[in-house]
Amino acid sequence: MNGSNLITQSILLYLKFEIFNSIPQIISKIQPGVGYSADAANHIYHLINKGQIDAAYRIVNTLARSANINGEQLPVGGFLVRHMVKTNQPIDKVLAVCQRLTDENLHPRAFNLAVQVALEYSPLDTLVVLLREFKTRGGAVRPHYFWPALVREGRANNTAEVLRILQVAEAEFGVGSNTETLRDYVLPLLSPPNQVSGEVFSQLRSVGVTIGSITSAYVVHMLRQHNLKEAALLVTWLVLKVS
Numbered sequence: 414m415n416g417s418n419l420i421t422q423s424i425l426l427y428l429k430f431e432i433f434n435s436i437p438q439i440i441s442k443i444q445p446g447v448g449y450s451a452d453a454a455n456h457i458y459h460l461i462n463k464g465q466i467d468a469a470y471r472i473v474n475t476l477a478r479s480a481n482i483n484g485e486q487l488p489v490g491g492f493l494v495r496h497m498v499k500t501n502q503p504i505d506k507v508l509a510v511c512q513r514l515t516d517e518n519l520h521p522r523a524f525n526l527a528v529q530v531a532l533e534y535s536p537l538d539t540l541v542v543l544l545r546e547f548k549t550r551g552g553a554v555r556p557h558y559f560w561p562a563l564v565r566e567g568r569a570n571n572t573a574e575v576l577r578i579l580q581v582a583e584a585e586f587g588v589g590s591n592t593e594t595l596r597d598y599v600l601p602l603l604s605p606p607n608q609v610s611g612e613v614f615s616q617l618r619s620v621g622v623t624i625g626s627i628t629s630a631y632v633v634h635m636l637r638q639h640n641l642k643e644a645a646l647l648v649t650w651l652v653l654k655v656s
Contacts, residue, residue: 424459436460436465473514494523495530501534508546528540533561560594560598563594564598589626591626595622607643609647628647
């Protein structure tokens with residue numbers, strides 16, 4: 414067994430028996446070589462799964478920094494951030510790691526990466542915390558940021574959470590439910606096939622979506638299903654409504 418495998422096995426053994434205070438000493442023995450980045454990712458994976466965030470960060474510090482063709486150092490620590498978000502680690506720890514990676518210039522876009530991963534994997538409350546931080550740092554929150562969460566909750570038939578996402582997007586970030594969001598990511602998941610649902614219409618109105626946005630989205634939704642009659646009725650109704 415080579416040195417790298419020995420260290421890997423030692424870390425796994427200490428994790429198995431929860432001898433956490435010995436792990437930093439083992440990490441200090443690491444001598445990175447060819448293929449070490451894969452070993453590092455493996456160490457980080459197991460350490461995070463056991464909640465050993467500080468030890469996982471020590472692994473990041475053992476990684477060599479490569480450079481691009483312009484001589485600029487490439488970021489490290491991305492796997493750490495991604496796995497923390499994917500495994501739903503406490504959000505304060507995620508923020509602390511992102512801050513540390515940024516401050517130490519190991520991964521200047523750590524917060525952006527955390528948001529990117531959270532869009533796909535995190536529950537809404539976690540996503541909101543990260544988006545607040547993202548916005549504080551000058552980021553612009555866009556409607557499409559909420560699309561993966563809408564799809565995830567819609568496929569799970571979680572109507573209440575879909576509506577909460579729309580409401581939070583508007584209330585927290587001023588991101589209204591535009592026609593594209595409703596047409597492509599809400600109505601196909603909530604509305605019965607080939608018909609306009611008064612219930613869905615009312616639900617969307619209850620979270621502040623405008624009549625015009627719902628109607629416009631529903632018209633396209635009906636046309637896509639070749640239901641010209643319903644689409645025409647909606648257009649007529651809207652014209653009479655605003656006239």
